[in-house]
Amino acid sequence: MTIQTPNPLTADQSPIVEFWNDILAPKVIRFRHIMVDGLSLHSQMVMPQLPVAPGDDVLDVGCGFGDTAYALAQRTGPEGTVLGVDCCQAFLDLAWRCPERMFNPNVRFANGDAERDLGEHAYDFVFSRFGTMFFVNPVAGLRAMCRALRPGGQMAHIVWRNREDNPWLAAARETVLQFLPAPGEDARTCGPGPFSMADEAATRAKMTAAGFTDIAFRRIDAKVLVGRTVADAIAFQLALGPAGETFREAGPLAEERRPQIEAALADLFAGVETNPEGLWMDSSSWLITARAPETA
Ligand SMILES: C[S@@+](CC[C@H](N)C(=O)[O-])C[C@H]1O[C@@H](n2cnc3c(N)ncnc32)[C@H](O)[C@@H]1O
Numbered sequence: 001m002t003i004q005t006p007n008p009l010t011a012d013q014s015p016i017v018e019f020w021n022d023i024l025a026p027k028v029i030r031f032r033h034i035m036v037d038g039l040s041l042h043s044q045m046v047m048p049q050l051p052v053a054p055g056d057d058v059l060d061v062g063c064g065f066g067d068t069a070y071a072l073a074q075r076t077g078p079e080g081t082v083l084g085v086d087c088c089q090a091f092l093d094l095a096w097r098c099p100e101r102m103f104n105p106n107v108r109f110a111n112g113d114a115e116r117d118l119g120e121h122a123y124d125f126v127f128s129r130f131g132t133m134f135f136v137n138p139v140a141g142l143r144a145m146c147r148a149l150r151p152g153g154q155m156a157h158i159v160w161r162n163r164e165d166n167p168w169l170a171a172a173r174e175t176v177l178q179f180l181p182a183p184g185e186d187a188r189t190c191g192p193g194p195f196s197m198a199d200e201a202a203t204r205a206k207m208t209a210a211g212f213t214d215i216a217f218r219r220i221d222a223k224v225l226v227g228r229t230v231a232d233a234i235a236f237q238l239a240l241g242p243a244g245e246t247f248r249e250a251g252p253l254a255e256e257r258r259p260q261i262e263a264a265l266a267d268l269f270a271g272v273e274t275n276p277e278g279l280w281m282d283s284s285s286w287l288i289t290a291r292a293p294e295t296a
Contacts, residue, residue, distance in 0.1 A: 016136050016191045017087040017113055023188070023248075025090040027239040028064075032094075034236055036067050037277075038225030042158050042285045043068050043129045045220055051154045051289075052076060056124040059148055060084040061114045061141075061157075062131020066095025066107070072127060073104045084109045085118065086131075115141040118148040121296055125149075128157040130285075134191030142210035149292035155212070156289045159197035161219065165284035168226050169194060172243040175264045179257045183249040193242065203288065212290035220285045226269070228278040234265045 028035055047068075052058060052075035060069040063084030073082045084107065086092050092109045101107065112118070115135050118126075126145045135141030145155055163170035183189075197203045200217050207215050227233025237243040238261070247254045247261070254261070272279045 013087075014113060014115070014136065015188070016134065019188055020088045020134075021090070024240070025088050027244070028088075029090060029094070031236050031240060032065060034225055034227065036065055039130065040067065041222035041224070042220050042283070043071065045222060046156070046158075046218075046287050047071055047075070050075065050125070050127065050156055052080075052125050055079040057122060058082045059118060059123045059126045059145075061118065061126060061128040061145060062086055062134065063095060063109065064088075064091050064129075064131075066092075066098055066100075066109060068127065068129050069095065069107050069109070070098065070100040070104055072125075073107045076106070078106055080106060082107045083123075085112045085114060087111065087113050114144055116144065118144045120147055121150050123148050123150065124153050126153070126155040130158060130160070130194075132157045133159050133194055133196045136191050138192070138196070138206045139209045142207055142212070146211040146292050151292060151296050152294045153292045154289065155292070156287060158220070158285050158287055159203070160194045161284040161286055162198045163195055165221070165282070166194075168224050168281035168283050169241050169243070171268055172237040172241070172265060173246060175268050176237070176243045176246045176261055178264060179261050180246055180250040180254055183245055187245065187249045189245065193245075197286070197288075200286070203286075207288070207290055211293060213293060214289075214291040216289050218287045218289070220287055222283060222285075223273070223280040224283040225277060226272070226279050226281050230266055230269045230279065233269045233272075233279050234262050237265060238262075 054077040056076045058072045058076055063069050063086050066084050069082045069084035089111050092111055095109045126148055160166055204215050227236050238247045272281055
């Protein structure tokens with residue numbers, strides 16, 4: 001069992017990698033409860049069916065805080081390995097420090113840009129939850145994932161489906177757009193964004209171009225936690241996601257109009273399903289599965 005460590009980050013890191021580290025990391029860490037607990041149903045619902053066998057070597061791309069890497073280690077057992085790769089060091093530091101680490105010495109984390117290199121033919125299974133949608137060059141990133149697989153190895157990635165079925169992101173953006181202009185062409189971003197792989201035909205074409213075969217899409221509908229309280233949900237939307245991008249890019253105008261924007265978002269969240277954990281909204285993703293070619 002060898003674990004190949006992907007390319008370490010270098011001074012010529014891409015602007016997207018810089019953006020994740022400099023701008024998004026503190027915000028994502030602040031809302032870790034939403035990023036981890038809030039989105040986890042999408043992977044929990046399919047984790048038992050993923051094609052992972054005891055002893056497998058697994059790669060988790062864009063692993064964030066590492067929760068899916070630890071979940072995958074439950075499938076590989078101690079005789080397998082899991083490597084979580086992410087381009088954001090602050091997330092990896094938290095992933096290493098998870099209490100689960102103590103019970104899973106076969107889980108490791110490494111800093112790397114998945115679009116550049118993930119090693120060659122080193123893994124039986126490659127996974128990503130909500131990581132691939134941010135590839136600036138999706139074919140390059142998907143190709144790196146394909147190349148990282150052993151011949152005939154399998155992959156699965158989870159990406160958001162269309163805006164209409166994801167009101168937790170789309171409705172908040174629409175609300176903010178009532179008060180602020182849409183981000184311009186030159187806006188600094190974290191990559192193409194959450195809906196960049198929503199279109200089945202376009203994503204299938206990208207995966208085919210990357211070298212995958214046996215590509216299949218399965219729809220996952222699940223509730224997502226959008227905040228513990230209405231105030232938390234508003235703060236989350238103004239910090240991250242498409243609404244957050246619109247708010248950030250509008251600069252001083254956004255701050256000037258903050259009271260009206262917050263009031264409108266409070267109205268939006270007033271009608272949302274609530275339980276003791278917080279506010280929950282509908283969401284929908286694709287589980288996309290595929291296979292690497294049988295010959296390297
Ligand atoms: C929406 S988060 C998802 C994190 C985690 N998989 C989860 O589901 O909680 C996207 C992650 O992809 C990482 N990421 C984005 N582009 C990347 C790249 N080119 N190489 C490696 N990681 C990347 C980000 O740093 C971030 O942790």
